[in-house]
Amino acid sequence: MLTFREMEMNDLEDVIRLEEESFSTPWSANSLFTFFIRSDTFFCAALEDGKLVGYAGLTLVPPEGDLVNIAVDEACQGRGIGRGLLDFLLSEGEKRGITDVFLEVRISNIHARRLYDAAGFKFLAVRKDYYTDPDEDALLMKREGGK
Numbered sequence: 001m002l003t004f005r006e007m008e009m010n011d012l013e014d015v016i017r018l019e020e021e022s023f024s025t026p027w028s029a030n031s032l033f034t035f036f037i038r039s040d041t042f043f044c045a046a047l048e049d050g051k052l053v054g055y056a057g058l059t060l061v062p063p064e065g066d067l068v069n070i071a072v073d074e075a076c077q078g079r080g081i082g083r084g085l086l087d088f089l090l091s092e093g094e095k096r097g098i099t100d101v102f103l104e105v106r107i108s109n110i111h112a113r114r115l116y117d118a119a120g121f122k123f124l125a126v127r128k129d130y131y132t133d134p135d136e137d138a139l140l141m142k143r144e145g146g147k
């Protein structure tokens with residue numbers, strides 16, 4: 001069974017592992033911990049039969065938020081978990097006054113871009129050389145609440 005809930009301190013070890021598996025320049029354990037305990041962030045987790053298979057985080061600066069990270073275990077991708085996680089995060093963000101959400105995504109990250117398009121994010125701008133390893137531009141995208 002798949003469930004979504006607010007991330008807990010006990011999840012941190014699994015989230016760090018997933019972060020390291022998912023990104024070429026992952027956040028350090030220390031950065032993740034520091035962000036997680038801040039009062040102006042919200043992190044959520046996806047669990048399948050009790051096992052953490054995804055996580056996502058949002059900064060909360062009402063009415064604006066930034067999607068800081070989202071990742072799903074590679075073995076579980078393509079089954080709607082990312083979409084469920086994003087929907088859960090956005091609806092929890094709305095409860096905390098977040099109507100407009102921004103994000104950056106690698107131009108080549110087709111799966112993530114499909115996820116964001118389907119969730120109503122719109123292209124705003126290109127951020128030149130935003131990423132390293134490999135160097136790549138980012139698309140800046142924005143979703144306005146209720147859309």
Ligand SMILES: CC(C)(COP(=O)(O)OP(=O)(O)OC[C@H]1O[C@@H](n2cnc3c(N)ncnc32)[C@H](O)[C@@H]1OP(=O)(O)O)[C@@H](O)C(=O)NCCC(=O)NCCS
Nearest residue numbers: 022070071072077078079080081082083105111112114115
């Ligand atoms: C982006 C990510 C979170 C999506 O998670 P997911 O659970 O696979 O998402 P979903 O199953 O909801 O699918 C999202 C879209 O990607 C497509 N997709 C995902 N995995 C796929 C795969 N292996 N093959 C083909 N399409 C795939 C889905 O078809 C869907 O598009 P659609 O709505 O047009 O059908 C996941 O791919 C991931 O963790 N990637 C690595 C980390 C990352 O890049 N994060 C984003 C940083 S900006």
